[in-house]
Amino acid sequence: MTTVLIADDQPLQRLGFRMLLESNRDTEVVGEAGHGGEAVRQAAELRPDVILMDVRMPGMDGIEATRRIVASGGRCRVLILTTFDLDEYAHAALRAGASGFLLKDAHPEELLAGIRAVAAGDAVIAPALTRRLLDTYARHLPQVASGSSGSSGSSGRKAADDPRVRSLTEREYEILVAIGQGWSNREMAERLFVAESTVKTHVGRVLAKVGVRDRIQAVILAYDLGIARPNAGSGHDQPGPMY
Structure with missing residues (x-):
């Protein structure tokens, strides 16, 4: 059983994820957070295996929340849920220690497979995002940008x-x-x-x-x-x- 914390500022989005995960016998939703600060607090209290983390949230965003959760040294792994218009955040999330990226419109089986992979210690990136994320990250490196x-x-x-x-x-x-x-x-x-x-x-x-x-x-x-x-x-x- 993989325990999951859902961090998203949209109640309907959280409900959709919860319904999917609770219909799967291998996953258990242990909590929900509506902003990054709450995600950090619940991660420390609930110690889930995986955190589904939105990027844009009020107050503390998902990037900073991921950084704090990873820096705490706990066993939680963060799976970032993003959309194509958030490519510019890819390098920051990588630096923060996220273990993967998936699009919010991923098929249910892709999301479940991603959660299993991250929980097992692997990393996952949606096929459609892999090259874009790597290229976005590379553009922020000094040796690439220096020319x-x-x-x-x-x-x-x-x-x-x-x-x-x-x-x-x-x-x-x-x-x-x-x-x-x-x-x-x-x-x-x-x-x-x-x-x-x-x-x-x-x-x-x-x-x-x-x-x-x-x-x-x-x-x-x-x-x-x-x-x-x-x-x-x-x-x-x-x-x-x-x-």
Whole structure:
């Protein structure tokens, strides 16, 4: 049973999520919050497995609420629910420690699958949002925005000098780059000619070695080190969900 806290300022939206989750035998709604401050308080009191977090809420928004919840060191994982016109918030939510993004108009089975994935420690991004989110995040990185002709070389040196990257095997480095480009496990298996179970093993080792909690944070690391860039790597316009 996965326990869920719903944080959204729209009562009808919360009701819809509650009805869906309560009709599913594997999920239990333990609380509702109408703004970020309430979400932070209830997260501490109820300790849910997953928090469905809206972005735009009165008072404290979902980004700041996510930052405070993750910083508390609890086991709660945050699944951001967003719409296409909120792309500009993607990088902030990534930095805040969100474990995933889904559109509010996602199919019920997609939302339930996303909740299960996040609760299991994986990360999830809606297929239609993956590239847009990665590109939005990249545009806010200094090395991307600087326009310096030497930025690519300095990024390469930055990655080579990072002890977390040096700890990786050649195959694990390939996996980190693929994660940064938004490849799903299936895409990695097909492109690298290995079994999907092998990919999952490699992903787990990469996350442990570089010291990140999930694939979302691995994406941040890959972009920060300059080993992943917008519209590079897989060549897919719409990579698959990251779980």
